Amino acid sequence: MDIFLQQLINGLVLGSIYALIALGYTMVYGILELINFAHGEVTMMGAMVCLAIMQALLVGAGAPPGVALALGLAGAIVVCMALGFTIERVAYRPLRRAPRLAALITAIGVSIVLQNVAMLVWGKRYISFPPVIELARYDIAGAHITNLQIAIVALAVLLMAALLLLVHRTRLGRAMRATAQSPDLAALMGINPNAIVSVTFVIGAALAAVAGVMVSAYYGIAHYYMGFLLGLKAFTAAVLGGIGNIAGAVLGGLLLGVIESLGAGYIGDLTFGFLGSHYQDVFAFFVLILVLVFRPSGLLGERVGERA
Amino acid sequence: MQALPLFKRLALAAAVVTVGLTGCGKQEGAPKTAADIVVVKIGSVAPLTGPQAHLGKDNDSGARLAIDEVNAVGVTLGGRKVQFQLIGEDDQADPKAATIVAQKLVDQGVKGVIGHLNSGTSIPASKIYHDAGIPQISPSATAIKYTEQGFKTAFRTMTNDRQQGRVLGEYAVQKLGGKRVAIIDDRTAYGQGLADEVVKAVRASGGEVVAREYTSDRSTDFTAILTAIKAKKPDVLFYGGMDPQGAPMVRQMQGLGLKARFLGGDGVQTAEFARLAGAAAEGVTASSPGIPIDSMPGGKAFREKFTAKYGPIQTYAPYAYDAARAMIEAMKRADSAEPAKYLPEIPKVRFTGVTGEIGFDDKGDVLGGAITLYRVKGDKWEVLETVFSGAPAVKK
DSSP states (O other): OHHHHHHHHHHHHHHHHHHHHHHHHHHHHHHOOOOTTHHHHHHHHHHHHHHHHHHIIIIOOOOHHHHHHHHHHHHHOOOHHHHHHHHIIIGGGGGTTTEEEEEHHHHHHHEEEHHHHHHHHHOOSSSEEOOOOOOOOEEEETEEEHHHHHHHHEEEEEEEEEEHHHHHHHHHHHHHHHHHHOHHHHHHHTTOOOHHHHHHHHHHHHHHHHHHHHHHHSSEHHHHTTHHHHHHHHHHHHHHHHTOOHHHHHHEEEEEEEEHHHHHHHHHTTTTTTSSSEEEEEEEEHHHHHHHOHHHHHHHHOOOOOOO | OOOHHOOOOOOOOHHHHHHHHHTOOOOOOOSSSSEEEEEEEEEEEOOOOOOTTHHHHHHHHHHHHHHHHHHHHHHEEEEEEEEEEEEEEEEETTTHHHHHHHHHHHHOSEEEEEESHHHHHHHHHHHHHHHHHHOEESSSOOOOGGGOOOOEEEESSSSOOHHHHHHHHHHHHHOOOOEEEEEEOOHHHHHHHHHHHHHHHHHTOOOOEEEEEOOOOOOOOOOOHHHHHHTOSSSEEEEEHHHHHHHHHHHHHHHHHHOEHHHHEETTSSHHHHHGGGGGGGOEEEEOOOOGGGTTTTHHHHHHHHHHHOOSSOSSSSHHHHHHHHHHHHHHHHTTOOHHGGGGGGGOOEEEEEESEEOOOSSBBSSOEEEEEEETTEEEEEEEEEEEEEEOTTOO
């Protein structure tokens, strides 16, 4: 039982990171019906920028760890917001009226560019996360949870709640929902669709930056290539939950994390050693296929009216 | 093209030798008569460009030092004085480039090859040398497959992964007190190969493999498999893979309260691992094939000679030096530099090299098979001990 609980905790931590990144995919898709494949790389940039700032502050200025982390996170958010804005402005907006395939290809192009820029700036080596967080471990019914894990889940939940409030309770959120339904009609109501699209990208990028910092703090390393797999998993989570649906992205992310964790943990025992934990990803994607066969628009995908 | 008449060929050879010698500027007087000296070409292949260039240059210099020393003393084969010439080639650590370079050396008529540096390049190149009947001694390839292809021409002076796996497995059970051992590998040829050998050795030494889990060489999250492993209560956890996975793995073990001793191979025994894992690295044990230079029987003298000529030693230079010496030793035994004649003599070679007693078994692996175990203390690797996995070379 304690092992099951532990796997559940592992899965929830992983899942809340996936969910934060998945929100970026789903928000952009909700408004533009575009899959922003550069989003995983924005996450990577968040991690890299935060590490660079922290390194400079800790080594260069001798700042206290807490301050360095806070400033690193803030810097990462600002840089990623600017990055999100620029990507949309340069790579997607000129192609807004072009066939959708063109935008998809520029998205992949942006992703390759960002990866290589990061490689040139920070090199091919793995970068380690400085030991600014004093790890403390708590026992819950035999399972362990660290303060870092609690912080990750709490911050993710907070941000997701804030996003839901923003989309459903504010004028900006209403404008976003209106633009998602019909950009042309929204324009007739005095909404500037271009501005709304920009805001969407900026918010998504900010969430990605936070997720990137979480990933590098949690695993202790960052790498120019880390965005690829993260982006792929988060995109899967968005599709699983119903792409375009905000609550769906959260549900999909958490579900994917838990499935992966339980899958890797129990697949060997369930199949009497016939399948091992190297089938971890197969397991997750098999669930995705099953869901899509029975619910092609994802778990919460049908409520298109609420997408933002 | 018509074959050149004999006297013209001799004249040409004389010209080549003269140019070669005066070019070096080492010998003042011209050779007495050209027919007295035969030039024997030996290839040396390693990545001389790219991220591993420093290691490649190191290997090349090691072989070059051996050749220069032998030339200075002078060798007579089949009644004629022999001048060895080392032809350095760059394989860029790339398997494709390796086969091209190998073919080029064969076409140039080299009598033997010292190289390549990587397992990934040594293996494809070994086919070409085998087909041409040219002996190859790698100073640094560790993959088991290299000497398992049935090629009588492939030898190495470096301990292989089977020997390393055996030492690691025995160490886990006997020295780390691992009655229950968990194994994770990254499904690469290296990681899986090493892990499989560790499993065998753990069982052979009376330990129990309680969990066998897998990850990939791109993963960063191991919490799920570590949790599953924790349920099996292992004393030791062995990871067959590289440092970018090993480092987050030890961190996550700490977060999960998994107290098993962490053991790794040479993919983990890197400065990078200690840097990435930070405080969690403390107490981690890992192995590396070979002996630290200070513990080698001829280490001190070699270091002085080498650094005076080429600068600091990187890693494998002593092994390249011994490889070149073993090759020339076999030629002396056969009294010939012809591959067909001296190849059967290579397995019979026995001498005390820089790295220890040199000799090869019938597969082509080095007999001593030294493995050194290290442990992280502070943020540095400290030598624990060196274990010889194979039969000692002095025997027989």
